[in-house]
Amino acid sequence: MDQSVNLEYPESExxxxxxxxxxxxxxxxxxxxxxxxxxxxQIDSPIPNPNPNNPNSGNTSSSSLELVGYIVSTLVSGDHLTHSSMSSHNPSGDAVCIHSVCVSTAFQRRGVATRMLKEYLQHLQRLNNNMNASTSMNKLKRVLLIAHEHTIGLYAGVGFVLIGQSSVEHGPDPWFEMVYTLDH
Ligand SMILES: CC(C)(COP(=O)(O)OP(=O)(O)OC[C@H]1O[C@@H](n2cnc3c(N)ncnc32)[C@H](O)[C@@H]1OP(=O)(O)O)[C@@H](O)C(=O)NCCC(=O)NCCS
Structure with missing residues (x-):
């Protein structure tokens, strides 16, 4: 996880x-x-398929792997993100709040975020489909995130819909809330 910090947002965010x-x-x-x-x-490496969660699958040890991108989320309740709901994890929440979508600078604008987001949305749908009475999580109804204006197109491209300007303030620029509805 400490590799992730190097991939993060501008310092203020x-x-x-x-x-x-x-x-x-x-x-x-x-x-x-x-x-x-x-x-x-290397800069000309082919982009791999995103791996869910455990990088130890197969015969490659995690110490020989380099993180080039990631998505990290928590669960929240309700239709909209607030500063308060984004500050914690509600295990019985019915919405996924994506906090970060990050790609290493050297690998940006090569479709990594798009591929990760598509895989991530399928992964969430699979979680929903596989839930049963013994699962501790509730069915997931939606995926929420806040984005800056210039990345709205990235998320719209994988099916998110723009809700409008968010009430959340974090860093100097306004945030726009977007939603993706899951089958549940
Ligand atoms: C934003 C970020 C995740 C995009 O990752 P990426 O792998 O480069 O994204 P993709 O290659 O899948 O981009 C797909 C499309 O999204 C749009 N897009 C992506 N990054 C963009 C940017 N910085 N500015 C404007 N449009 C952008 C473009 O339309 C792009 O298509 P194109 O390259 O054919 O023009 C990456 O730049 C990053 O990690 N930035 C730092 C963290 C951050 O700001 N995260 C998002 C905050 S809302």
Whole structure:
């Protein structure tokens, strides 16, 4: 997880390592990482398929993998994100709040975020489809995030719908709330 801090947002908006660790510990099923083998981390490396959560699958140890992108979320309740709902994890929440979508600078504008988001939305739908009476989580109704104006197109491209300007203030620029509705 400490690799994630290097990929984060501008300093005024970046999550601290403490917050990232809290979010991944609280909701490990909601973390998605995109990894490359360290010897393959070159600018012309082919982009791998994003791996859900555990980078240890297969015979590659996590210490030989480099994180090139990730998505981290927690659960919240309700139709909209607020400063308060984004500050904690509600295990019985029915909405996924995406806090961070980050891609290493060297790998940006090559479709990594788009591929991670598509895989992530399918992963959430699979979680919903596989839920049964013994599952502790509630069915997930929607995925919410806040984005700056210039990244609205990125999220709209994978199916998010713009709700409008968010009440959340974090850093100098306004945030826009977007939603993706899951089948439940
Ligand atoms: C934003 C971010 C996640 C995008 O990752 P990425 O892998 O480069 O995104 P993609 O290659 O999948 O981009 C797909 C499309 O989204 C749009 N897009 C992505 N990044 C953009 C940017 N910085 N400015 C404007 N449009 C952007 C473009 O339309 C792009 O298509 P194009 O490259 O053909 O023009 C990455 O720049 C990043 O990690 N930034 C730092 C953290 C951050 O700001 N996260 C999002 C906050 S809302």
């Amino acid at each position: 970046a999550a601290s390592l403490k917050n990232l660790v809290f979010r991944q510990d609280a909701a490990p099923d909601l973390f998605l990482g995109c990894y490359l083998r360290k010897e393959e981390v």
